[in-house]
Amino acid sequence: MNPANTFTYRHFDPQHDFTALMTLLQIVEQTDQDGEDVSEAMLREQLIWPGHDPMHDRWVVFPSDSDALIGYGVVFQGPDDEHADVHIAVHPQWRLYGIGSQLLNHLLARAHEKGAQDVRAYATVQNSAARAFLSAHGFEPVAMYTRMLATEIHGFPIARMPSGFTVRSYDQVQQLDLLVEAMNRGYEGLWGHRHVEREELGKWIPQFIQEGIFLLFAPGGTVAGMCRAEMSEHLTSLRGVPTALIDAPGIVPEYRETGLHVPLVLTAVQWLIPQAPARIEMESWGDALSTLASYRGLGFTPMQEAISYRRALTK
Secondary structure: OOHHHHEEEEEOOHHHHHHHHHHHHHHHHHHHOOOOOOOHHHHHHHHOOOOOOOOOOEEEEEEOOOOOOOEEEEEEOOOOOOEEEEEEEEOHHHOOOOHHHHHHHHHHHHHHHOOOOEEEEEEEOOOHHHHHHHHHOOOEEEEEEEEEEEOOHHHOOOOOOOOOOEEEEHHHHOOHHHHHHHHHHHOOOOOOOOOOOHHHHHHHHHHOOHHHEEEEEOOOOOEEEEEEEEEOHHHHHHHOOOEEEEEEEEEOHHHOOOOOHHHHHHHHHHHHHHHOOOEEEEEEEOOOHHHHHHHHHHOOEEEEEEEEEEEEOOO
8 A cells, every 4th residue: 555645645734624634633542541631621732832834834644535634743843952752653543554754754854944953752651553654664762751750749758958958939039140040950851841041931931830830049149949849720620639840850960869859749739738729740761760669759659750751854
């Protein structure tokens, strides 16, 4: 079978294809159980992500004799980011026909056009087919994404900072340059994070709960790291119970091996507890295995684990 003659590939039309896309992604998630957020709210939010052009950064696939959406590919690349992220979804009944490979060719070409140096893709640990697909197309594993869950909210110990280290919430600090430094240096070198510019972060601040942004200072007052937490309206709606979210701490490289991740997470947890969450979820991008183990020691358990893959783009 020649996919080029059997299927129709075209760019995504946000107005006419959105409902069909949502249906396709929900079917794929029901089959693969990857833990993807395929809610309408998240899919609409992705349409307006910075740097994303839905009409040129997405492809959809149909059988030549039908208007049923059976395949989808998208590339995301933020402003001033040298990495692009790609995602492909194919209807379970239409796999092994070369649709994913053809979509990937379109996405790689678009990422190259956008100036990316490489592309990233994620595959959950249990999805052996997705991992095999990425490996067969020249992707190499580089890091992990882990979403963790705690439901025993009142079982956490008290946060105890090492001598000389202090934490202040951003509403007390109100210094954007310090937050930029904490965010960039705290996640420096961790796969899945990118450099954030002052102007860009300034636009994000009004959307954040500033009392839930915690800046960690080393002896002498230098920035040592940060952590952000919030009661998530989106996750609460998605899970059906009050749900909080913690963006896993970032610690500057010179202090990364000192165990500061733990008291910073506990600081965020203690701020969340009076808000009565039924569950606390935490996202970790590129953290060391020892750091993930320390979170498990606090009572967090993995609910989603994905391998991050990378493929360099030829010039």
